[in-house]
Amino acid sequence: MQPELPPHHRALILEDRAAGFELKTRPTATADAGSAIVRIAAAPIVSYYKHVLRHYPFPLPFVGGYSGIGRVVAVGPDAVALAPGQLVYVDCVVRARDDPDAFFLSGVIEGFSEGSRKLMRDGGWRETFGTFAEYTRVPLENCIPLNEARLCGELGYSVPELASMIIMLVPYGGLRDVKVEPGDTVAVCPATGGFSSAGVQVAVAMGARVIAMARSEGKLAALKEHLRAAAPTADIETVVITGDVQADSDALRRFGPLDVVLELTPGTVSGTTHTRSALKALRRGGRVSLMGSAEGIDAMEIVTNDIVLRGKQMYGREDIVQFFKMLERGLFPRGSHLDVRTFKLEEWKEALDVAAEHAGLGKGAVFVL
Ligand SMILES: NC(=O)c1ccc[n+]([C@@H]2O[C@H](COP(=O)([O-])OP(=O)(O)OC[C@H]3O[C@@H](n4cnc5c(N)ncnc54)[C@H](OP(=O)(O)O)[C@@H]3O)[C@@H](O)[C@H]2O)c1
Incomplete structure (x- = not known):
C-alpha cells in the first residue's frame, strides 16, 4: 500500500527571469509508469545559481532545483527495487529513454542538442520534476537508494550535510x-x-x-x-x-x-x-x-x-553508485568539518545570496523542506 499523497504542495517556480522565483502551491503529481514521487528533504543550491536563473537556456515556467535527497512516497507500477519509505539520492540529469545522449539538467539547463531541448520542453518532466519542491515526480532511474543506517546512523551525517556533499x-x-x-x-x-x-x-x-x-x-x-x-x-x-x-x-x-x-x-x-x-x-x-x-x-x-x-559533462549512473560507496566507506569529512547553511523555500532570495558567498571546501547552502 502506498501512503496517500497530499493533494497540494509548495514549490519554487520561475515564470519570469527578472522577477525571480515565486513560492507557489500546486497540485501534487501521482506516480505513473517510469516515475517515483519523492518527498524532498534537502536540496543543495549551486553557488552561481542566480546566474543560472538569469542566463542559462531553459523554457519557462520551470521548477527550480539541482539534485537532492528525499524519501520515496510512491512508485509507478514498473518499479521493481524502489519502495515507499526509502531514502534516495535524486539526480537532476534526465536522459531520454530512447537516446541517453540527449539529456537536460532539471532545474538548471535544457542542454545543447535538439533532442535534449525536446526532452525538456515536451517530455513531461519539467512541470513536475525539480528539487526545490516538497514533492517531486522523478524518473525511476534518477532515484538512487541510500544506505541510511550507514550514512545517517553509523557515520552520523545529517540529511542537509549529505545534500551539500552531492555536488562532489x-x-x-x-x-x-x-x-x-x-x-x-x-x-x-x-x-x-x-x-x-x-x-x-x-x-x-x-x-x-x-x-x-x-x-x-x-x-x-x-x-x-x-x-x-x-x-x-x-x-x-x-x-x-x-x-x-x-x-x-x-x-x-x-x-x-x-x-x-x-x-x-x-x-x-x-x-x-x-x-x-x-x-x-x-x-x-x-x-x-x-x-x-x-x-x-x-x-x-x-x-x-x-x-x-x-x-566531461556531469557523470553517469555508475559514477553515482561508486560515489555513494565512497561516502559510505567514510572517505569524506564529517561533523565539525562541514559548515552547511540551511534555508526554507520562502527564504530563497537570502539562500541564493548566501550560496554565492558560502561556497568552498566543506561549505554549502541547502534548502531544507
Ligand atoms: N561539466 C560539468 O558537468 C559542470 C557541472 C557543474 C559546473 N560546471 C562548471 O564549473 C564551473 C565552476 O563551478 P564552481 O561551482 O566552482 O563555480 P564558482 O564557485 O563560481 O567558482 C569560483 C572559482 O573561480 C575562481 N575564479 C573566478 N574568477 C577567476 C578568474 N578571473 N581567474 C581565475 N579564477 C577565477 C574563483 O577564484 P577566487 O577564489 O580567486 O575568486 C573560484 O575558485 C561553473 O561555472 C560551470 O560552468 C561544469
Whole structure:
C-alpha cells in the first residue's frame, strides 16, 4: 500500500527571469509508469545559481532545483527495487529513454542538442520534476537508494550535510573519466569555487596528491588548513595564479610533472591563464578533464606532448553508485568539518545570496523542506 499523497504542495517556480522565483502551491503529481514521487528533504543550491536563473537556456515556467535527497512516497507500477519509505539520492540529469545522449539538467539547463531541448520542453518532466519542491515526480532511474543506517546512523551525517556533499559528483565524474589512480598528482584549477573545491576533496579521497590553484593565497591557505584538519594525511599543495603562464607552470612543476589536470573555470570570467599553465606542467601523456570554460589551450603543446584532452559533462549512473560507496566507506569529512547553511523555500532570495558567498571546501547552502 502506498501512503496517500497530499493533494497540494509548495514549490519554487520561475515564470519570469527578472522577477525571480515565486513560492507557489500546486497540485501534487501521482506516480505513473517510469516515475517515483519523492518527498524532498534537502536540496543543495549551486553557488552561481542566480546566474543560472538569469542566463542559462531553459523554457519557462520551470521548477527550480539541482539534485537532492528525499524519501520515496510512491512508485509507478514498473518499479521493481524502489519502495515507499526509502531514502534516495535524486539526480537532476534526465536522459531520454530512447537516446541517453540527449539529456537536460532539471532545474538548471535544457542542454545543447535538439533532442535534449525536446526532452525538456515536451517530455513531461519539467512541470513536475525539480528539487526545490516538497514533492517531486522523478524518473525511476534518477532515484538512487541510500544506505541510511550507514550514512545517517553509523557515520552520523545529517540529511542537509549529505545534500551539500552531492555536488562532489560533478568533479568525480571528470576525475573518473580521466582514470585518476591513487598516487597520481592532480592539479585542480581553479580550486576555491563550489564545484572546484569539491574537486580537491574528491581527488584526495581517490588517493591523489592534489595541487590546488587559485588567485588568492589566503583562500588557498584556508583550503589547505581545512583539508588537513579533516584528513591529516591528505597530500595537498597550493600554487597561486599570478597570470604569468610560464612562472605558474614552473611553480606547479616544482611538485613534479602533473599526471592529471581537472579544470573547472566559471563561465562568467574571461582572460584566465590557469588552464594553460597547468597543461604546460603535465608529463608526456598526461590527462586533462575539461569541465568548465577553459581558455588559452595551445594545440601544438597538446600534440607535441601526447596530452589526452577530454571534455566531461556531469557523470553517469555508475559514477553515482561508486560515489555513494565512497561516502559510505567514510572517505569524506564529517561533523565539525562541514559548515552547511540551511534555508526554507520562502527564504530563497537570502539562500541564493548566501550560496554565492558560502561556497568552498566543506561549505554549502541547502534548502531544507
Ligand atoms: N561539466 C560539468 O558537468 C559542470 C557541472 C557543474 C559546473 N560546471 C562548471 O564549473 C564551473 C565552476 O563551478 P564552481 O561551482 O566552482 O563555480 P564558482 O564557485 O563560481 O567558482 C569560483 C572559482 O573561480 C575562481 N575564479 C573566478 N574568477 C577567476 C578568474 N578571473 N581567474 C581565475 N579564477 C577565477 C574563483 O577564484 P577566487 O577564489 O580567486 O575568486 C573560484 O575558485 C561553473 O561555472 C560551470 O560552468 C561544469
